[in-house]
Amino acid sequence: MKLLMTASQINGLPVVTVRGGEDIAEVRDVIYDPEAGRLVGLTLNKRGFLSGRRREVLPAESIHAIGRDAVMIVDEDSLVLPNDAPDEVARPATDRNVIGNDVLTERGVSLGTVRDLALVVGGTGEVVGYQIDKSDGGRAYIPLPAQLAVSGAALVVPELTEDFVRDDLVGLGAAVDDFRARLGL
Amino acid sequence: MSESFRQATGRKVISRASAEELGRVSHFVVDAERRHITALVLGRGRKARLVDWEFLSGFGPDAVMVADDAALRGPDDDRERLAVDGKLDLLDKRALTEGGNEVGAVSDVTFDPQTGSIESLLVGEGAVPGSALLGSGSYAVVLDASPSEQPS
Numbered sequence: 001m002k003l004l005m006t007a008s009q010i011n012g013l014p015v016v017t018v019r020g021g022e023d024i025a026e027v028r029d030v031i032y033d034p035e036a037g038r039l040v041g042l043t044l045n046k047r048g049f050l051s052g053r054r055r056e057v058l059p060a061e062s063i064h065a066i067g068r069d070a071v072m073i074v075d076e077d078s079l080v081l082p083n084d085a086p087d088e089v090a091r092p093a094t095d096r097n098v099i100g101n102d103v104l105t106e107r108g109v110s111l112g113t114v115r116d117l118a119l120v121v122g123g124t125g126e127v128v129g130y131q132i133d134k135s136d137g138g139r140a141y142i143p144l145p146a147q148l149a150v151s152g153a154a155l156v157v158p159e160l161t162e163d164f165v166r167d168d169l170v171g172l173g174a175a176v177d178d179f180r181a182r183l184g185l
Numbered sequence: 186m187s188e189s190f191r192q193a194t195g196r197k198v199i200s201r202a203s204a205e206e207l208g209r210v211s212h213f214v215v216d217a218e219r220r221h222i223t224a225l226v227l228g229r230g231r232k233a234r235l236v237d238w239e240f241l242s243g244f245g246p247d248a249v250m251v252a253d254d255a256a257l258r259g260p261d262d263d264r265e266r267l268a269v270d271g272k273l274d275l276l277d278k279r280a281l282t283e284g285g286n287e288v289g290a291v292s293d294v295t296f297d298p299q300t301g302s303i304e305s306l307l308v309g310e311g312a313v314p315g316s317a318l319l320g321s322g323s324y325a326v327v328l329d330a331s332p333s334e335q336p337s
Contacts, residue, residue, distance in 0.1 A: 014324065018283050019218065021322025067285020070325070121285075 002173040007117040016070045023047050024076055025054055031089055034098045034150045039125030041089035056081055059089045066125055102154040118172055128176045140165045141172035143179040187304050190276050190294040198227050202253035214268045217321040222301040226269050233269045244298035272323045280308045281325045291326050
């Protein structure tokens with residue numbers, strides 16, 4: 001059973017140092033590599049009402065944990081300027097943004113369009129599913145295989161995904177392991 | 186007998202040399218990494234003074250004893266200025282696990298009055314041992330992940 005959060009729930013969370021107990025930034029957005037199926041880093045805002053963007057980014061390797069209420073880092077040195085960050089964090093490929101993409105199964109059925117990412121809470125942010133807008137107007141969650149073909153307009157998921165469409169994050173959390181086991185991963 | 190921050194806040198601080206009251210305990214300065222009280226803050230506002238733990242000759246149930254008023258000093262750095270203002274207090278601060286989950290607020294802290302070491306923190310409904318304390322600052326007290334939070 002995995003505890004999951006969506007990327008939009010992570011946006012706005014304070015970034016807190018474990019040793020210092022200080023909220024030194026807050027999450028602006030998640031940087032995601034859809035083909036690898038994982039979070040690669042976070043962009044940041046300053047804390048407070050007059051918050052603007054912070055230049056530094058937080059690479060996924062430097063995240064101590066992502067929780068319901070905060071993103072934990074060891075200390076302020078975990079934040080790095082884009083020049084010092086891995087390329088995938090500093091310059092994420094914009095054509096790899098999956099939000100709004102059509103989700104097609106291998107037999108050519110559209111399940112809907114990608115609305116949000118579902119990440120595992122507690123670790124460093126493995127992306128295990130998507131929240132989708134279904135064509136009938138409703139919302140649902142689908143699990144993802146570890147690897148995925150992504151074009152920038154559409155992404156192709158296994159046919160089995162149709163049996164694992166779930167109504168909420170809890171349902172998705174319960175379905176992910178079973179889904180991947182059925183795929184033989 | 187252990188003491189607690191709630192019980193000891195407001196306690197008189199007395200000079201052994203003059204038997205005068207130098208002030209009352211307003212805040213505790215804690216080194217989270219060492220799980221130890223490093224200093225007490227006396228008074229509030231601009232008149233607030235610190236006394237380092239090693240200058241205490243006794244932390245008694247009725248008074249805290251120091252040698253004389255030479256043991257009192259002003260804040261040395263930014264962190265101590267925050268401490269004097271109560272910004273770094275553990276009491277009533279939100280408690281986060283190192284996993285990033287809030288588990289309530291710190292309602293009290295118990296310590297050994299002989300050594301100044303932190304024994305336990307009361308968080309929400311339960312108590313966590315002092316050894317679970319990882320860090321503290323103006324935003325949060327950070328605790329070791331609870332067993333229920335460990336990945337199964």
